[in-house]
Amino acid sequence: MALELKQSEFEIERDKNKCISCEVCVRQCSNDVHEYDSDQDTLYSDNSKCVGCRRCETLCPTGALKIRNREDQFKTNYNWTSSHLSNIYRQADSGGVLLTGMGSDRAHTVYWDHILFNAAQVTNPSIDPLREPMEIRTFIGRKPERLDFEINRNKDSKESLKDTNIKLKTKVPPQLDLSTPIMFSAMSYGSVSLNVCKSLAAAASEFGTYYNTGEGGLHKDLYGYAKNTIVQVASGRYGVDVDYLNKGAAVEIKIGQGAKPGIGGHLPGEKVTGDISNTRMIPEGTDAISPAPHHDIYSIEDLAQLIYALKEATNWLKPVGVKVSAVHNIAPIASGIVRAGADFVTIDGLRGGTGAAPQIIRDNVGIPIELAIASVDERLREEGIRYRSSIIAAGSIRSSADVIKAIALGADAVYIGTAALVAIGCHLCQKCYTGKCNWGIATQDPYLTKRLNPEIGTRKLLNLLRGWSLEIKEMLGGAGINAIESLKSNREHLRGINLNDRELAVLGIKHAGEAW
Amino acid sequence: MNRLNNINKINRNTQEYFSRFRIPSGCAVFGVVNESGERFSGQMVMDGISVMHERSNGLGGGFAAYGIYPGFEDDWVFHVFYDDMETKRQTEDEIARNFKILFGEEIPTVKISQIVNPPVIYRYFLKSKRNGDAFETEEDSIMDFVMHVNRDIRGAYIVSSGKNMGIFKGVGFPEDIGRFFKLDQYKGHLWTSHGRFPTNSVGWWGGAHPFGLLNWSVVHNGEISSFGTNKRFVSRFGYECTLSTDTEVITYLLDLLVRKQKIDIELVHLILASPLWEDIERMPVKERDILKALRILYGSALLNGPFSIIAGSSDFMYALNDRIKLRPLVAARKDRYLFISSEEAPIRRICASPDHLWHPDGGEPVIGIVRKKEIKKEIKSVRKIQDNKKFTKLVNTEMISLNKSRGDLNGSGIKAI
Structure with missing residues (x-):
């Protein structure tokens, strides 16, 4: 050689x-x-x-x-x-083309680290989450513009509304009910091992949140966690049939991924072994190639058709969302997606992770999630359609502080992928695409996968969710807020540091030191 | 005409300058309603709020009074603050373009040493001539006009814009503001009042409470930590927060929920101070589903942070605490009177032995409803006494000072201390 x-x-x-x-x-x-x-x-x-x-x-x-x-x-x-x-x-x-794994390691500005959160002093008492209720329950899904009630009250009676016959006339569309505003991001069976999937599914189920199947179909061992599963429909349509759709609590159409906007996926044939071939519904040993675009979506109206097709297929019982990567025109794109009928929009930022992506794309294409969330929330509000869809932020949420900041910028909830994998052992060597993951995560080699015990994995993930949730409550209480919905898009609680006027304007926040 | 963005270019002695600061504040709130629609003098409310002198710091006080202009019950009344006469001319042009002005005058005030540097204060009685087609309701067109003036005309602030009601406020202790506006000479069936303790030295007339829009008036003690969320929520429905106060956003939320979305006032607290999830989950299925739907939809309308508010409308007074009761609120009833106050003392000052006095729980509303019928009845009886000649007469006959011993309110049976 x-x-x-x-x-x-x-x-x-x-x-x-x-x-x-x-x-x-x-x-x-x-x-x-x-x-x-x-x-x-x-x-x-x-x-x-x-x-x-x-x-x-x-x-x-x-x-x-x-x-x-x-x-x-x-x-x-x-x-x-x-x-x-x-x-x-x-x-x-x-x-x-040079491949790599995980999110970009370039020194792009991490805006999270240039944003500071607020706390209450004197004029507004901070709230102690150990003594007072602190609510972080979150709902993801389409919201009607208003609620109408039918109230039959006897005109002369003095009885209060409690005792009168009051009926809700508006039907509230299906919602995902999260005990904490954190979900596990899409990671397919194939890109990660079944033990990883089991850990994610079991932890989501026990904590009362959701994990996402990614585009690899749903292994039958995971059917038991259906109530906490978001099933993904990506361009390869692997493993997608009506049973798969109805197994999930929600459906997510994947258009793009932060690590590789505009690029499809590729699972080499060597990895498509027995179980994976069954789950993806493709012959053993064939390359699983996800095309760059969906071959039935070449415009926004095509996306609308797929959204409604999936709603029909699931009897309008499940929220149907769309995942896109954060690109330059993300605000109008998101607006189009909301108008196309998506119940939630997932936005995956520049630093989002991947099992395999061309390095040149991962490091150079897209925009940071912080800017994307801020501009999407702003645009949807200007257009008066923000209430229609929930926004999920993804792409390198590294701590509970990032979660809080994402919500204050306008997200309803976040997806974590890399953070979850780190919790179960990942050391970010970025060699996921080789299939040789020594931590038993991004591999199908039975000798390696058995290194991750799904029960221990579940426990670690539960601890992570618990720890972050407690920290979120502490920060909320410190700011004098006792419900997470009062933080949503509440940029008054954020200040920028070391940012220029343009950056502050896009983020819609004041600089540190500027008061009301 | 648009407001300048650069605050450094704004003259520091103007309302315009101060309007740029959001001022969180501690405060005193006090409200009285007669549910029979009988009217009583503002002196009662001034007496009440003056007891809570310690709760304000002289940087803001104000009153909202309902039923004070019975001669003009069906007409819009604007109370307007102007920085100068040029602004007044400009605003009056706008008003004249959009309304038929029935009558306009400078609001009568007395010079007292405690009140310094007031703006030019006018009131106008108006009939709308705006094109009805552009708006769903006449109220929407009034709201649009008020927002336009407050946003676009520098140094002009429409501080109240309802019917048969008015807001009197400014920089000073509330009892002094009351004397300044001669409120002892007005009679109304519903009064709210406010003494302000802003947490910085900025005091400006437009920023005082009550805050009003259409028939709404809101007085508020506390700080809304969900302000950013609420502001963005109401902005979708065309409400723009221009005065930078928490109270403004509360007013818009009430208008949106009750007037526009027709949510029963008895349900509103379930949105503004929604029950906790743990309580919701323990409720019977039907109630639970309703509460869940309310919270899912109106999460951004939840008022978070400490507050006690008293909202006035033409026919009811509404008081509410934040859901974990971080601010004081006391209520009492005597005959057909309902009193709501930050502290018990003012209630006892006016009414030594109420029939019932209680401390509402966090998130539990207190509502005093005046039947519309009874307001009408009262208006008629007032008209009878009035000669119905000149406008000035109409207003001035209203200003009957109570010659009787203070507190004996038209034989209502309520005795002062």
């Missing part, structure tokens, strides 16, 4: 004094980084194969391993960075 010009990204340090040659590292690494030489009774590591997933370092019983980022891969150059050089070397070798 010719000399590889690309330098290894990581350096593996093994402390010989601590190493007991137990070979845990050898067994744990699916990339064959570590090798045991029985003649020498010693372990060797090949830096060039390491992906930096930290599995060996985490599991080494004596702490003998250290994985270090190599700062000196190449001579320092602020323009021609290591990543540009490595990519060019790789492409000169392969001639292909």
Whole structure:
């Protein structure tokens, strides 16, 4: 093999004094980084194969391993960075599109980190969530413009309304009922293992929120969690039939994904094994290629037809939403989607995750979710149609603070994908597309998938939801608010820091230090 | 004509300048309604609110009075604040274009040392001549006009715009504001009042309470932490918050829910201070479904944060606390009188032994309803005494000061201390 010009990204340090040659590292690494030489009774590591997933370092019983980022891969150059050089070397070798996994790691401005939340002082008492009720229950779905009642009251009687015959005349469309404004984002069976799906489904079900099947169909082991399942209909239509649609609590049409706007998906044939082939309803060993557009949606009116077709197919009992990636014209696009009849609109931002995407697209196409949410909420309100659909924000929600800020900017709820995977072990090595995930998450290799125990996964996810929910309540109470709906689009509670006038204007917030 | 965006360009001594600040405030609220529609002097309310002097800091006081212009019961009455005479001329041109002006005058006031730097204050009695086709109802066209003036004409603020009612407010302690406007000489069947404790030094006349739109008036103690959410919610229905106060948004919510969406006033508290989910889930199915629907739809209309409000309308007074009762509110009844107050003392001052005095729970409304029939009856009887000649006469005969010992309200049986 010719000399590889690309330098290894990581350096593996093994402390010989601590190493007991137990070979845990050898067994744990699916990339064959570590090798045991029985003649020498010693372990060797090949830096060039390491992906930096930290599995060996985490599991080494004596702490003998250290994985270090190599700062000196190449001579320092602020323009021609290591990543540009490595990519060019790789492409000169392969001639292909470079793939990557997870969300963008570029230094795009993270607006969450430039937004500060408010708290109440004196004029408005803060509320202690441990002593007072604090409500974060959230409903996703289409809302009518008003409610009409039929009240039959005896004109002369003094009885209060409580005792009179009052009937609701307006029919409220189906809603998703979330105990916390956080749901698990679409991750398909195929891109992640069944154990991951089980963990997500069980946690969503136990906590009273929802997980999303992604476009990989619904494995029969997950049927029991139907009440907490959002089923996705993507361009490949894998696993979609009327039973699938009716298994979910809601249907989401996937148009785009933040990590790869305008791009379809590709699950290589090698991964389409028995169960996956059954679930996706495609022959074993065939490539599962999701086209870039839906082949029956070439315009907004086509989307409207699909939305209503899906509503018909599910007897108008389930909300039907649309997921799009945040692109430059997201505000009018979202407006079109709402007018096309979507009950909720999911917007996935620039930094959103993926199992596999061309790196060049992931890092350069789309806009950050913070700006997208702010402009969509503003536009829908200007047009007077904001109430019709719920907005779900996705694309790198990293903490409960991000959730609170997203809601104050105008989202109804958020989807978390990467954060959920991190909770069950992901270390963001960004090699999901290789199928060799050492943490047993983005892989179908039974040797690797069994590393994730779905019961433990469920517990970790429940803890994450619980922890974030408690923090949300603390922050709400601190701001003197005791119901999450009073935070929605309440930008008075946000201030920007280190942002220019344009950015503040798009976000619709004042700068820190500016009072009412 | 549009308001300037750059606050630095605005003269600091004008209402225009102050209108740019949103001023959260602590306050005193007090309201009295006679459910028989009998009218009583503003002196009673001034006496009541003055007891709560400590709850205000002299940066705002005001009164809303219903039934004070019986001679013009079917006509719109605007009370308007002007920064200067030029603004007045401009606004009057606008009014003349849109209304038939039956009568207009400077609202009579007395010079007292406690009240400094008042704006130019006028009232107009009007019949609308706006084209009815452009709006669903006449009220909508009035609302549109009021919003237009308050937004687009610099230094002009229509502070009340209802029928047979008026709002009198300004910078000062409420009892002084009452004296300034000679409210002892007006008689109405429903009065609300407010003493303000803004949490910064900005005091401006337009920002005082009550806040009014059409027949609505709202006095409010507290701070609405859901302001941003509520403001965006009402903006969808054409309500623009121009005066930067929490109270403004409460007024618009009431107008939207009760007048436009026809939600029964007895249901409104289920939206503005909705029950907790845990309580809703324990209710019988039918009630639960209704409450759930209300919360799902009107979540953005929920008023969050501490508040006690008293809202007045032509035929009812409505009081409500936030759902976890973070602000005080006391109510009492005596005969056909309903009193609502921040504290008990003012009620006792006016009425030493009420039939019933209670502290409403958080989210539990208190409603005093005056039958429309009885208001009409009262209007007729007033007309009889009046000579029905000149307008000024009509207004002035209303200003009968109570020569009787203070508190004996036309033989209503309520004795002052």
